[in-house]
Amino acid sequence: MSPYTLTIMIFGIGLGTTITLMSSHWLLAWMGLEINTLAMLPLMSQHNHPRAVQATTKYFLTQATAAAMLLFASTTNAWITGEWAIQQMTSLIPLTMITMPLTLKIGLAPMHSWLPEVLQGLDLNTGLIMSTWQKLAPFALLLQIQANNPTLLITLGLLSTLVGGWGGMNQTQLRKILAYSSIAHLGWMMLILPFSPSLTLITFITYIIMTCSTFMIFEINKATNINMLATSWAKAPTLTSLTPLVLLSLGGLPPLTGFMPKWLILQELTKQELTTTATFVAMTALLSLYFYLRLSYAMTLTMAPNNLPGTIPWRLQFKSFSMPLATTTMASITLLPIMPAMSTLLKL
Amino acid sequence: MTYIMLLLLMGMIMGLVFVASNPSPYFGALGLVAVASVGCGILVNYGGSFLSLVLFLIYLGGMLVVFAYSAALAADPFPEGLGNWFVKLLVVVYMMGITSFSFLFSGKWHEFSWVPVDEISEFSVFRGDVGGVALMYSFGGIFLIIGAWVLLLALFVVLELTRGFNSGAFRAI
Numbered sequence: 001m002s003p004y005t006l007t008i009m010i011f012g013i014g015l016g017t018t019i020t021l022m023s024s025h026w027l028l029a030w031m032g033l034e035i036n037t038l039a040m041l042p043l044m045s046q047h048n049h050p051r052a053v054q055a056t057t058k059y060f061l062t063q064a065t066a067a068a069m070l071l072f073a074s075t076t077n078a079w080i081t082g083e084w085a086i087q088q089m090t091s092l093i094p095l096t097m098i099t100m101p102l103t104l105k106i107g108l109a110p111m112h113s114w115l116p117e118v119l120q121g122l123d124l125n126t127g128l129i130m131s132t133w134q135k136l137a138p139f140a141l142l143l144q145i146q147a148n149n150p151t152l153l154i155t156l157g158l159l160s161t162l163v164g165g166w167g168g169m170n171q172t173q174l175r176k177i178l179a180y181s182s183i184a185h186l187g188w189m190m191l192i193l194p195f196s197p198s199l200t201l202i203t204f205i206t207y208i209i210m211t212c213s214t215f216m217i218f219e220i221n222k223a224t225n226i227n228m229l230a231t232s233w234a235k236a237p238t239l240t241s242l243t244p245l246v247l248l249s250l251g252g253l254p255p256l257t258g259f260m261p262k263w264l265i266l267q268e269l270t271k272q273e274l275t276t277t278a279t280f281v282a283m284t285a286l287l288s289l290y291f292y293l294r295l296s297y298a299m300t301l302t303m304a305p306n307n308l309p310g311t312i313p314w315r316l317q318f319k320s321f322s323m324p325l326a327t328t329t330m331a332s333i334t335l336l337p338i339m340p341a342m343s344t345l346l347k348l
Numbered sequence: 349m350t351y352i353m354l355l356l357l358m359g360m361i362m363g364l365v366f367v368a369s370n371p372s373p374y375f376g377a378l379g380l381v382a383v384a385s386v387g388c389g390i391l392v393n394y395g396g397s398f399l400s401l402v403l404f405l406i407y408l409g410g411m412l413v414v415f416a417y418s419a420a421l422a423a424d425p426f427p428e429g430l431g432n433w434f435v436k437l438l439v440v441v442y443m444m445g446i447t448s449f450s451f452l453f454s455g456k457w458h459e460f461s462w463v464p465v466d467e468i469s470e471f472s473v474f475r476g477d478v479g480g481v482a483l484m485y486s487f488g489g490i491f492l493i494i495g496a497w498v499l500l501l502a503l504f505v506v507l508e509l510t511r512g513f514n515s516g517a518f519r520a521i
Contacts, residue, residue, distance in 0.1 A: 005508055012501050019494070028491070035498055042508040056509075080453075093452060 001046045012039025013133065020137035025084050026074035030067060033105070033137055037063040040134065043126055044118075055121025062114040066101040073097035086144050096149060105138040107179075108156050108186050109163035116167065116179040124224070127175055128215040131182045132208045139189075139204060143197055143348075150194035154274075158281060160187025165287025172226045174218055177291055181250055182211065184288045191281060192265045195272050198348045203261035205346070206335070210250050210258055213328035217243055220320060229295065230304035234311045236318060239325075244296035245333045251292040252285055257335035264343065350462070353393050359386040361446060369438030372427035373418035381411050395465030396477040 001009075016036030023029045037060065045056040077094035078084050089095050100111070107115035119127050164184025168177045185207045189200045217239060218224070221232035233240045249256035262285065269278035298304070335342070363383035367376055384407045391400035428435060465476030474482065484492055 001508070005504060008501065008504055009508075015494075015497075031491075031494070031498070035501065038498070038502060038505050042505055045509060048512065 001042065005042065009039045009042050012036075013043075013129070015039075017133065017137045021140050024086055026070075026077070026086060027084065029086060029137075029141055030071050030074065033063075033067055033070070036134065036137055037067065040129075043129070044122055046126075047123060049121075051121040052123075055118045058114055058121075059118045062118075063105060066104040069101040069104075070098060073101065086141065087146070089145055092149070095145060096152060098145060099142070099149070099152060102138045102142045103156055103190070106135045106142075106186055107183060108190060109159040109183060110156075112160065112163060112167075112183045115183060116176040119175045119179040120173060122175070124175070124215050124219040127178070128212060128219075131178065131211055131215070135182075135186070135204075142190075142193065143200065153190050153194050154277065157187045157189070157191030157193075158277065158284070160184060160190060161281050161284040162187075162287070165284045165290075168291045169287065171291070174224055174226065174229060174295075177295070178211070178214060178218075181288060181292075182207075184284070185211075185250075188261065188265055188281070191277070192268060196268050198343070198346055199261065199264050199268055201346050201348060202264065202342055205342075206257055206261050206332075209328050209335070210246065210332040213246050213325065213332045214250060216325040216328065217246065220322070220325065226295065226298045230298040230302070231306050231310060233299060233304065234306070235313050237314055239329075240300050242329055242333065244300045246329055247292040247296045248289075249332050251289040253289075255336060257332050260336050260339045260342070264339075349393070353390070353462070356386050356389045356393065360390060365439055365442045365446070366430070368442055369435050371429050371432070371435050372424060373421070374424075374427045375429045377411065377415040377418045381408065381415065384408065384411060393464065395467070395475075398475075398481065399477045 012035055016032045016034070016039060018032070019035065020029045020032030023032060041056055041060055044059060045053050073094045074084070076097065077089055077091060080091045080094065081089075083089070089098070104111040119130060122130060161184050164180045164182070164187055167183070168180030171177045171180065185203065189203045189207075192199045192203070218229070220239065221229065221235050223229040223232050245256060249258035252258040252262040262282075266278050266282060269275070269281070360383060363379050363386060367379040367383060370376075371379070385404070388400040388404040388407075391397075391403065430436065430439070472479070
């Protein structure tokens with residue numbers, strides 16, 4: 001892709017999300033979402049591969065459907081209440097109707113099935129944009145509408161954590177595993193949204209940090225399935241030893257950053273006397289933990305057999321720019337001690 | 349007037365049901381044209397005659413291209429219209445769905461009152477639809493610029509997606 005076109009498209013992605021974030025009017029929010037989708041398409045199909053084009057088509061169809069439904073729901077809202085503002089939705093029908101396209105846009109179960117397919121068709125850098133930046137705008141809208149229907153959100157959240165854990169179980173493709181991991185994390189966020197939006201924000205931020213780190217590790221190792229991940233241990237020994245920590249942080253094990261959102265969410269659910277829900281969601285996290293553990297096992301805990309030249313790439317100089325990778329990796333391993341500061345600063 | 353409005357609204361629902369129930373692209377595009385015309389008629393009756401004119405010209409201009417393409421791409425000798433049993437079944441299903449969903453909205457204020465834009469012209473200086481256009485050029489100027497930029501962006505996106513003879517995204521396999 002020509003650098004000029006690339007600039008225009010990246011600017012378009014930024015502009016769309018920014019417009020959605022700054023808007024208090026549904027029409028403007030819809031405009032931003034559409035700009036975002038439109039500018040993402042050439043980035044997705046930039047490699048001219050049939051699978052990339054297929055992923056682009058699937059993404060376009062899904063997002064266009066969601067945007068049309070969002071527009072329909074917001075005009076219904078304007079029709080019933082005469083009000084276009086995002087934060088002042090009072091009628092229950094448009095409120096419920098608007099939750100569905102937003103969850104379709106970020107890929108929550110039961111509207112999740114496009115996400116693994118689309119992510120599998122992209123390269124890892126575009127996949128990184130897809131699973132972090134593209135979630136930002138619909139997520140901001142979900143935070144702003146008053147969630148007065150906790151049953152819907154809890155159901156979506158529980159289904160997503162379950163499907164995200166279950167769907168990733170038998171996968172060997174890393175991008176599909178990451179897609180299911182994304183579904184499970186978004187499920188946690190939806191689960192706590194009716195009770196504490198600040199916790200949703202904290203979960204979202206830690207999710208973005210950990211996902212960035214994981215995608216960049218896989219990008220450096222050029223790994224798209226478990227076999228390639230297993231033979232990539234010789235590429236960078238430090239990274240090989242840090243990767244299990246990042247993956248287990250995604251899974252939510254205690255001394256790592258990923259434990260923070262899960263801990264706070266389970267605590268909040270217990271305070272709301274939803275102990276059954278809390279137990280169930282903690283159990284579904286075990287499903288996710290299983291495949292993260294399998295990835296760590298394949299990459300670090302075993303030494304995959306390889307030929308002699310395959311074991312020496314660590315002697316070569318490391319050429320790629322590793323500052324973002326280092327920052328996000330350290331953040332996704334060691335942020336747990338500043339939990340009080342984060343939960344105070346991110347109070348909505 | 350109320351009867352014309354009723355007729356137009358029924359026409360719009362029926363036309364959309366026909367488009368949605370998966371006929372051949374040939375008839376589908378025709379149905380969309382019919383729905384667009386009826387929709388413009390509804391807009392006129394609500395008092396937006398200028399808006400309706402703009403919509404009619406632009407939408408039908410676009411639909412002409414869509415119609416030509418769908419007629420050229422999907423040139424089947426036996427196009428399936430309402431005569432096909434599957435299309436008929438879908439029409440019935442969608443009509444039942446619409447009827448049941450319409451109960452969600454029954455009993456509100458909009459069932460009893462019908463207020464076109466210029467019904468309250470004593471209270472406003474501008475005509476309703478032309479006032480909206482004026483607003484777009486004054487307070488909404490930034491968003492006019494954004495809208496123009498989005499059109500340009502869409503052009504770039506389409507060019508980038510279709511670029512390349514053998515390596516482009518859209519090519520004959």
